[in-house]
Amino acid sequence: MSDPGGLLVGRYRLAERVGRGGMGTVWRAEDVLLGRDVAVKKLIVPPHLDDDEVRILHERMRREARSAARITHPNVIVVHDVVDDEGLPCLVMEYVPSITLGDAIKERGPLGPGEAARIGCAVAAALRAAHDAGVLHRDVKPANVLLGHDGRVILTDFGIALAAGTPSLTTTGKWVGSMDYVAPERLTSKAGDPGPASDLWALGATLYQAVEGRPPFRRATPFATAHAIAFDELEPPRGAGELSRVIEGLLAKEPGARMDAPQVERLLAQAAGEQTAPTGPPPLAVDAASRTASNTHTVPKTPMAAEPGRGRRVALRSLAAVAVAAAVAGGPLLINGYGGSDEPKDPASGGSTAGPHSSPAPSPSPVPAGYRLRKEDMGLSVPVPDGWRRTTTNNGEVAYVDPSGLVGLRLTAERFAGSDALRHWREVEEAQTRRDNPRYERVRMSATKFRGSPAGYWEFTFKGRTRDFRAVELAFAGSDGTQYVIYLSAPTAQWTTYRPVFDNAVNGIRFQE
Structure with a gap:
């Protein structure tokens, strides 16, 4: 059921489509039982996929719900329910009137260091909470950061998250995640064993894009981008101001050399305070x-x-x-x-x-x-x-x-x-x-x-x-x-x-x- 006015499981009435990603379409809907707006993410299944690939898509969406549900934090999206619609899983989440950080950069251009620090601090806090709960996000990027109209910053889309004790859904030869934000170790022999530092690399790439308007290592092709991530020196950001130190600390090639989430959160909070007090x-x-x-x-x-x-x-x-x-x-x-x-x-x-x-x-x-x-x-x-x-x-x-x-x-x-x-x-x-x-x-x-x-x-x-x-x-x-x-x-x-x-x-x- 994918039309405005449609009622899912007798409870969630679709109102308007508010987004579309690689795995699903997001609708604003009304929870008619509780009388509140919610967001409903409906799985998209391309027609060319085989049965195993469809099964993986189904499991990823269910895993997204389980991963997000393990984390209780004001900067992490809240999942209310998982329901089936015509054999496809749908996630019911809190509805946050917002724009993604990616869209904000496209529409308004690069952010100032103070606003970037405020947003980055919230994402760092969300990642710290996720990592403490044993969850790796694995797809941190501007498109997955919501900027609420009320000032909230929310990390969303745990569709390819990896929780401790669960097997990876990535099959041999298949890639998940967005290349511009993939850490170097995921492109080398350690690609099958990401850790919290990989999420922090992605945060660094996201902050770089926030202040520069482009990802730090984007090249003409995905292969060239991957090579640049693994081997090229970082071009220092020009619009980062005092955030340069944090961005460069996050984009260190070696995982062990990167700043950790508490360090990043503290430094960004200080930067945001100096800019916004x-x-x-x-x-x-x-x-x-x-x-x-x-x-x-x-x-x-x-x-x-x-x-x-x-x-x-x-x-x-x-x-x-x-x-x-x-x-x-x-x-x-x-x-x-x-x-x-x-x-x-x-x-x-x-x-x-x-x-x-x-x-x-x-x-x-x-x-x-x-x-x-x-x-x-x-x-x-x-x-x-x-x-x-x-x-x-x-x-x-x-x-x-x-x-x-x-x-x-x-x-x-x-x-x-x-x-x-x-x-x-x-x-x-x-x-x-x-x-x-x-x-x-x-x-x-x-x-x-x-x-x-x-x-x-x-x-x-x-x-x-x-x-x-x-x-x-x-x-x-x-x-x-x-x-x-x-x-x-x-x-x-x-x-x-x-x-x-x-x-x-x-x-x-x-x-x-």
Whole structure:
């Protein structure tokens, strides 16, 4: 059924065709049961295919649904349902009024570095979530990046994704993916064994096209393009500005030499923040943040404004102990080792990526322009943006709130106890954090290092009363055993603008003598 007005499985009424790709046609449809718009992707089966090839197409679409369903992240498309229509599988997904990045480049020309950084940061976050879930996308390109009219950036089309533990659907002599965005290792003897670095190469090629208007190695024929990808030197981008470093770091020929997703996400967030941060403070909002911060019974360890849930006090207080326990237990080091250098960090060492013998950099970063070093009685000083107001709570927590009242930075210092903090943290996440914060979703919870010592990292999203929020926190210990937690929350729509506040604060922490 492929006509407007047609009803799939008695529930999804086709409204208009909004896109067409190599595997299917995408329709805007109405879910008549729930009364909402959805996107329906209907499989296209060319008439010349044999039975085995048709079977592979069917399985790819089902795998797309399974792969996307394994990832819970605001920058990854949500799949609602898989239905059959006349013997063909159809994917029912969230409908996002949008334009693809590829179409935006065609219509408007190359993007500025700030906008490219914002988009790239979101795609890097989506890839990090996919890789953490054991899913390789394998077809990252501008056509698969949606730019929502509401500002969202969404990675879509997991049709050729490869999930851990599943066999590849690629047959001998058949190629899947778009040649302009294929990593060198997939063109050589390692072609059958792609890894996360291959997706990051594709992100680099996508960013290059975003700022230059063309893919980095496109030649007259696919064969010539493949040869250039494998052997030719990269022509430095001319319109990338400060993104040149990230793009060149992603397009390194050797997978092991490329930046990883957390490094890329951090650097792009900083670039996007520098390009898109407001030039002056917005009008002062209702003083919801300070009212919340002064109420020890209802203070949420979520956003600074009084929009979200009732609290994560137990979770937050046990976080630093969890960091140590997780590191001792051999937990994965999935984020940058905050070391104070502005070079990309090796998560395992806390040092730069300059070489295998890099060592942690214990010195804090200089205080950035537009920030002021704020000294606290808890034994440390931290860079905070100019114009952010300081408040305290009855339990000794310090909060810095931006002029809008919706974004804030929190600092906590305590001594912790507990023989199994990691188990306690996870128990509290389900029993309290998810209960008290509507639509709480974990983005990442892992052990890491702070200046060479064990630390803990927690990033998540949740629903406030009127908007979505995202939050991040780092727990670490001082030399005297004091356990610190630094936390930032902001509206999801402004995350790329405000995430650099967290990174600048963490990288600039100074312990007092």
